[in-house]
Amino acid sequence: MATTSTSLQSRVSLDRRIKDFTFTTFLSISIVASLAFIFYIIYRLYNNAGFLLSWDLVTFFPSYDIDTAGFQSSIMGSIWVVGFATLFAVPIGVMTALYLEEFAGKRNRFTALLELNIQNLAGVPAVVFGLIGLAFIARGPLSWGFTVGSAAIVLAMLILPVIIIITREAIRAVPPSYKEGALALGATHWQAVSKLVIPSAVPGTATGTILAVSRAIGESAPLLLLGALSFVTFNPTGLDSGFTILPLAIFKYASDSREEFQVLASAGSLILLAILFAMNLFAILLRDYTLRKRNI
């Protein structure tokens, strides 16, 4: 076939096409591999413990008797601890981000130090926060003991840097023309920020926060140090309550020598995964909804 000047054949060189193909294949394999891994875990868990799934699992409290053993107190414990951690971390995180993005003014030593610290905090291993919590909150100056309150503060410290970083991203993504437009109408800086910048940044912040919180639900190492690995047969009643959390309840059952309890641990893992999936799904739906909705 003769190549005329109107030929629509690709003129990309063979070499480039091979590279493209290799790269695409590599990407596809990575995605398939990671998905396969997740599905394999779920499949194994379900195969192992699927028959146990029933409301009894979430209504029964921990017990040494397999017929009446469940996860109620640990699920409630996770909800309480993570709930209060969110309550502590979100206002502080959002205000810090707002300060850094909108009110700190020019970069100076103070803001540079603050930024460096936030970056560092985000990289600190979770167990270190557990140690700090043990030394300064559960014991030491605060002496709050192994309580929901202590645990919530530790988890709040853990998610705080993430929330700050996410909120700053969301604020930076707001078109500067909104603020310019508002200022040109005689709005004060605060009016422009509170009426346009903050509302526009809410969806991004909310989505990011849900993802950060869903990480916190699975976190067990720091709370291990705060006495969460105990046999708790009651739901928390307040910040001063003792508590346990779902990941550690799973761990406790899994380390039991009796096989039935190990199967129960698998069932608990399925519950934990279901909670995580639900939260991530909610974050995605929230993002899609706010993208479709144009007005703030």
Next chain:
Amino acid sequence: MSMIFRQSQANKVSKEEPKKGSSPMNSSATRKPSEPLKFVDPVFTLKDVAVSYGDFVAVSDVNMQIPSHDITAFIGPSGCGKSTLLRTLNRTNDLIPGAKVHGSLFYHDADLYHPSASAVEVRRRIGMVFQKPNPFPKSIYENIAFGPKVNGRPKKSELDDIVEKSLKSAALWDEVKDRLNESALGLSGGQQQRLCIARSIAVEPEVILMDEPCSALDPIATLRIEELMAELKKQYTIVIVTHNMQQAARVSSYTAFYVTEVNLTSDRRTGKLVEFNETKKMFSTPDDERTEAYVTGKMG
């Protein structure tokens, strides 16, 4: 530099009725070419104004007056400081870190850059329409209501009136009156720009600054905005930056032409005002040959 000062008494401008359609006290017929145009009660009086960004002087030695209730156009090649100068007229340039204004810049008899002058109050009186239409991600109604709301606590009925009046002044009412509660982002580009004009009218400014307001619009939308400006100049003073010579010739009564001149001390270029004259004269028999070269397309 701190940006926002509270409103101060010192900046209150006397509300005396300005002379509509001011004509120059020294028209080009009676004036030597070197003499600047003078007006009765000009809105802006610039004396030796220079604006710098850090060490870089973007524009300098600007001496001119801007008349009230008329349209003044700024023209000149890219980078000569038209936008910079326009932004200094309502202190929007304050928001750029490192930007600094030198010389004296009076709004009527009030010093715009006096330490006690509030930039927020200045911007309420001197509105701005940007090159790219920038409606807020709110309903059409809320876009217009935004300015009145941040400047006071108007009642719902008052707001309704303001919204209708502003949209009518901006020749947009008929097109949007049935969908005031729909998102402003759903409007066409030309409609969005008229919305932005309506939005600035809603706070009842005295001056509207427009930085290339039609450069993102098609010829028909452009024509509508130009008709609108001709209507608006009865009530407002308009300063417009444009790259479109015909537009400057069509809409404005006075035109200021700027160029960039090479600095002797650095390789950066500084903007200078070459000529400020009646638009008719600028486009027929300008005093400066550089103006003639530019408006006839031989330069820039």
